[in-house]
Amino acid sequence: MNKRVTLKDIAHATGVHVSTVSRALDPKRDTPLTDDVVLRIRQAAEKLGYRPNRIASSLRTQRTMTIGVMIPDITNMIFPPIVRGIESVMEPLGYASIIVNTDSQRGREQRLVEILQDRGVDGIIHTAVLLEDPTIERAAGAGLPVVTLNRRIEGTHIPYIINDEAAGISAVFNLLYDLGHRHIAHLAGPQLLSTGQLRLNAFRAAAADRRLDTKAMTIVEAAQFHETDGRRSASEILLRAPETTAILCANDRLALGAIDHCRKVGLNCPTDISITGFNDMPLLELIPPRLTTVRIQQFEAGAAAARLMAAILAGQGEDVPVETILPVLLVERDSVAAPRSARVTGR
Amino acid sequence: MNKRVTLKDIAHATGVHVSTVSRALDPKRDTPLTDDVVLRIRQAAEKLGYRPNRIASSLRTQRTMTIGVMIPDITNMIFPPIVRGIESVMEPLGYASIIVNTDSQRGREQRLVEILQDRGVDGIIHTAVLLEDPTIERAAGAGLPVVTLNRRIEGTHIPYIINDEAAGISAVFNLLYDLGHRHIAHLAGPQLLSTGQLRLNAFRAAAADRRLDTKAMTIVEAAQFHETDGRRSASEILLRAPETTAILCANDRLALGAIDHCRKVGLNCPTDISITGFNDMPLLELIPPRLTTVRIQQFEAGAAAARLMAAILAGQGEDVPVETILPVLLVERDSVAAPRSARVTGR
DNA sequence: GTGAAAGCGCTAACAG
DNA sequence: CTGTTAGCGCTTTCAC
Numbered sequence: 001m002n003k004r005v006t007l008k009d010i011a012h013a014t015g016v017h018v019s020t021v022s023r024a025l026d027p028k029r030d031t032p033l034t035d036d037v038v039l040r041i042r043q044a045a046e047k048l049g050y051r052p053n054r055i056a057s058s059l060r061t062q063r064t065m066t067i068g069v070m071i072p073d074i075t076n077m078i079f080p081p082i083v084r085g086i087e088s089v090m091e092p093l094g095y096a097s098i099i100v101n102t103d104s105q106r107g108r109e110q111r112l113v114e115i116l117q118d119r120g121v122d123g124i125i126h127t128a129v130l131l132e133d134p135t136i137e138r139a140a141g142a143g144l145p146v147v148t149l150n151r152r153i154e155g156t157h158i159p160y161i162i163n164d165e166a167a168g169i170s171a172v173f174n175l176l177y178d179l180g181h182r183h184i185a186h187l188a189g190p191q192l193l194s195t196g197q198l199r200l201n202a203f204r205a206a207a208a209d210r211r212l213d214t215k216a217m218t219i220v221e222a223a224q225f226h227e228t229d230g231r232r233s234a235s236e237i238l239l240r241a242p243e244t245t246a247i248l249c250a251n252d253r254l255a256l257g258a259i260d261h262c263r264k265v266g267l268n269c270p271t272d273i274s275i276t277g278f279n280d281m282p283l284l285e286l287i288p289p290r291l292t293t294v295r296i297q298q299f300e301a302g303a304a305a306a307r308l309m310a311a312i313l314a315g316q317g318e319d320v321p322v323e324t325i326l327p328v329l330l331v332e333r334d335s336v337a338a339p340r341s342a343r344v345t346g347r
Numbered sequence: 348m349n350k351r352v353t354l355k356d357i358a359h360a361t362g363v364h365v366s367t368v369s370r371a372l373d374p375k376r377d378t379p380l381t382d383d384v385v386l387r388i389r390q391a392a393e394k395l396g397y398r399p400n401r402i403a404s405s406l407r408t409q410r411t412m413t414i415g416v417m418i419p420d421i422t423n424m425i426f427p428p429i430v431r432g433i434e435s436v437m438e439p440l441g442y443a444s445i446i447v448n449t450d451s452q453r454g455r456e457q458r459l460v461e462i463l464q465d466r467g468v469d470g471i472i473h474t475a476v477l478l479e480d481p482t483i484e485r486a487a488g489a490g491l492p493v494v495t496l497n498r499r500i501e502g503t504h505i506p507y508i509i510n511d512e513a514a515g516i517s518a519v520f521n522l523l524y525d526l527g528h529r530h531i532a533h534l535a536g537p538q539l540l541s542t543g544q545l546r547l548n549a550f551r552a553a554a555a556d557r558r559l560d561t562k563a564m565t566i567v568e569a570a571q572f573h574e575t576d577g578r579r580s581a582s583e584i585l586l587r588a589p590e591t592t593a594i595l596c597a598n599d600r601l602a603l604g605a606i607d608h609c610r611k612v613g614l615n616c617p618t619d620i621s622i623t624g625f626n627d628m629p630l631l632e633l634i635p636p637r638l639t640t641v642r643i644q645q646f647e648a649g650a651a652a653a654r655l656m657a658a659i660l661a662g663q664g665e666d667v668p669v670e671t672i673l674p675v676l677l678v679e680r681d682s683v684a685a686p687r688s689a690r691v692t693g694r
Numbered sequence: 695g696t697g698a699a700a701g702c703g704c705t706a707a708c709a710g
Numbered sequence: 711c712t713g714t715t716a717g718c719g720c721t722t723t724c725a726c
Contacts, residue, residue, distance in 0.1 A: 006719060017697050022721060032695055055406045055467045056719030059702050064402065066445075066466075074430055077629075080422040084448065096445050096466060098413075101431065118401045119413075119443060256633060282424075286603060287633045353703060364713050369705060379711055403703030406718045 005050045013044045021045075025052070058120060067309060068116035068124040069099045070109070070136075077281050078298055079127065082149065085302025086125060093310055095122070104193075110135045117144065122313055125149065125305050128194055145312040147305045151194050152323070159312075161305045161324045165195065168294035168328040169202035170209070172248055172276045175292070175330065177210050180342030181246040181274060185218035185237045187258055189225055189250035196221075199250045199278065218244060222254055230257020238265065245273060245339035252277035252284060255291055259335065270337035280331050290333035297326050352397045360391045368392075372399070405467060414656060415463035415471040416446045417456070417483075424628050425645055426474065429496065432649025433472055440657055442469070451540075457482045464491065469660055472496065472652050475541060492659045494652045498541050499670070506659075508652045508671045512542065515641035515675040516549035517556070519595055519623045522639070522677065524557050527689030528593040528621060532565035532584045534605055536572055536597035543568075546597045546625065565591060569601055577604020585612065592620060592686035599624035599631060602638055606682065617684035627678050637680035644673050 007025075011018045016037060024033055024041035044050075058064045069086055071079045083099060090097060098116060102109040113135050116124060124144060126136050128151030140146040140158050148160040176184055186203045189196030200219065207214045218241040222229035230253060237244055238261075249255035255277035259269045267273050269289050277284070277293035284291050308320045354372075358365045363384060371380055371388035391397075405411045416433060418426045430446060437444060445463060449456045460482050463471060471491060473483050475498030487493040487505050495507040523531055533550045536543030547566065554561045565588040569576035577600060584591055585608075596602035602624035606616050614620050616636050624631070624640035631638050655667045 004719095008719080018719090019698080019721075020696055022719095023696085026721090034695065037695085051461065051465050053467070053719055054465050055402060055411065056702090057721075059402045059406050059704090060719080060721045062702075074421065075427040077424065080427060083421055083446075087448065096447075096462065098443050099430075099446050100443075101434065114398065115443065118398050120400070120402050260633075283630050283634070286607075287630070288635065351703095355703080365703090366705075366714080367712055369703095370712085373705090381711065384712085400703050403718090404705075406720090407703080407705045409718075 004053065005045075005048045006053065007050075009048060010041060010044050010050055013048065014040050016041065025050075062120075063122055064120045065094050066096050066098060066119065066121050068113075068119075068121040069097045069127070070102055070112060070116075070124060071099065071127040072104045073101050074099065078279055078296075081298035082127060082302035082305075085299040085304075086306040087302075088299070089303050089306035089310060095310075095313075106133055106135070109133055113139050123147070123309050125302075125309055126151070145309060145317070147308045147312070149301055149305050157322055159308050159320050159322050159324070161301050161308070161326065162198075163296040163301060163326050164328050165198040166202040166205065168278060168296070168330070169199050169248070170206040171328075171330040172278075172292070172294060173203065173206035173210075175332070175336065176246045176248065176274060176276070179274070179336065179338040181339050182212070183218075183241065183243045183339075184212075184246045184248055185220070185241060185244045187230065187233050187237065187247050187249040187254050188219055188221045189254065190223060191221055193225075196225075196250055203248060222250070225251050225253055227253050227257035227260065230254035231261040232257075234258035234261040235265075238262075238267075245341070246336070247273065247275045249275060249277055252279045252281045252291060252293055255293070255335070256287065259289070259291075270335050272340070274336040274339070276336060280329075285333065289335045292333045292336040293331050295329040295331050297328070301326055351400065352392075352395045353400065354397075356395060357388060357391050357397055360395065361387050363388065372397075409467075410469055411467040412441050413443050413445060413466065413468050415460075415466075415468040416444045416474070417449055417459060417463075417471060418446065418474040419451045420448050421446065425626060425643075428645035429474060429649035429652075432646040432651075433653040434649075435646070436650050436653035436657060442657075442660075453480055453482070456480055460486050470494070470656050472649075472656055473498070492656060492664070494655045494659070496648055496652050504669055506655050506667050506669050506671070508648050508655070508673065509545075510643040510648060510673050511675050512545045513549040513552065515625060515643070515677070516546050516595070517553040518675075518677040519625075519639070519641060520550065520553035520557070522679070522683060523593045523595065523621060523623070526621070526683065526685040528686050529559070530565075530588065530590045530686075531559075531593045531595055532567070532588060532591045534577065534580050534584065534594050534596040534601050535566055535568045536601065537570060538568055540572075543572075543597055550595060569597070572598050572600055574600050574604035574607065577601035578608040579604075581605035581608040582612075585609075585614075592688070593683070594620065594622045596622060596624055599626045599628045599638060599640055602640070602682070603634065606636070606638075617682050619687070621683040621686070623683060627676075632680065636682045639680045639683040640678050642676040642678050644675070648673055 007018045007021045010021045021041050024038045100112045124146050127149040146158050152160045188200045191197050204214050218237055220233040220236045222233045247258050255275050258275050262269055262273055269275050277291045280293045280295035304324055311320050354365045354368045357368045368388050371385045447459045471493050474496040493505050497509055499507045535547045538544050551561050565584055567580040567583045569580045594605050602622050605622050609616055609620055616622050624638045627640045627642035651671055658667050
């Protein structure tokens, strides 16, 4: 554990004062220095293998060049691309990220914010899921820069990035409708989660647009975004509304579960029933029937959030928009077809 | 941005010295203090909402309570569980992790180690892929605690965790052999990566165990662990050795690619050809034919590495084993069957 | 242009 | 038992 080279060592080696060394090594040299001395110092630093001690610097400047990234669970495949998107903009700027998994537990989320603050993070990018949690608002209220992903926090000026969930749901809904489906059920996500709620609202709106009786539509809420809940909820849908010809699911995993359940009860997708997903997760195209779904921009969402954060940290907080909505893309594959009725009548 | 409460504030409020406050708030109170004063200080701290400033503490103690976690790419599905495994043991101990993606690029890896060191991480858990890179050895040589995953570094005492790749390969090999396969090809992973190399060696060893002529066996190396390379390499295997009845692939993604190629050229898996994978990645059981593969313990590998790291950081470096091998599990599913020849002859 | 000095908030000897 | 003191390594104001 050979001791690290400090500014003092360089000062000794070059015969100048530490403060001079500090100035010479500062990349944004606003202070005036002789070119000669700068050169000598830089060479000495190089030679001695100097590496700045960020801890000391942080203590002095009150900036750690570190941001906290809060996500529900990194093992959920939609988050790694977001993390890389964030990294892609923050790392070149010299920022590191401390990533924490909240497991969507309120108490844990609370603790993690404190942990991040103890470590002096310069800001927090919060990939929200829980619809309400006061933790992050308090942090923001205390002056910590915060940007959220997938989550608008009412009554504040916390900038947020969201995917255009409404447009995505509307696109799949219209796809189904235009093929002739009129008995479209919604396999909704957990209403505790923002995406669950947004997509359900969007579903109702899309149905209303087509003048369908939204009261009469079958909507079943899954407890979690998992295949198991997809199966269970699909079963409930078919029980409650056997006339259903299409199930619009709030995400891909629910859709996979729904397809599986339908297959088990002898309904083939898409010939007997159309099913759609949301997210376009990896590997989906290898799983038959290839799911028709909505692709969201994960990497770009992370990058966009990071860009806002970077702007705020650079003191340009005034210029950042509170709302950023990213476009989504309808991906048509094999899990959707015209309903039998339409096919029979249509001929 | 209301200023944070410091020890000094508490000292003022309670009328004692800062150092007394520091001692009173130290969880591992080895220093003797009056219960009364401790209580008063703690209450004051609570009331004022004191939170220790870890930066200041780190500067003084030379410990950041932060570790660096280097992984190739978090979007590769096998890594998130490892990360959570690490977190599961480090977080309760008060450690945070800075996760960086190396993209398996040597230069980048080098830079990242420096970045981590600049930030004063107490240790690095290195999930290796590149077979040789001097960076991490130098860091370890400089006294930084290092634990690696999937990678033994020869000639050093750097502790490493590996999955029992050899046992896994041997298990699938024997499964195929015992079903009657004699023309078993290996779709090998990149030989620049440790897993690629280990699995190829294990394949040769398994073949030799069964007294097969290892020289005569078909082995094709994929450039990357991707479906595309799986397709390409499978094609080459079938061209070079049309008699092949089974392809043992170095990982699941290669296997998925191989299956896809075989299907395209009219070979059904498993009736015409048996194909096996490695890793048992998520969602595999939803993709037909369900792949026979080897499950490795990702979460546990992360946790094991973290436990070693924790022991080292606690000063018990002497007690940690250099080598930890985690058992793997053969997962038999639908992508393997007896070869046609055996089925014909067998009756 | 460069040096001197102070101090970020905390911990750990050393006194008493 | 508690106070005093001295820094960790760096940045930054103020002198000269």
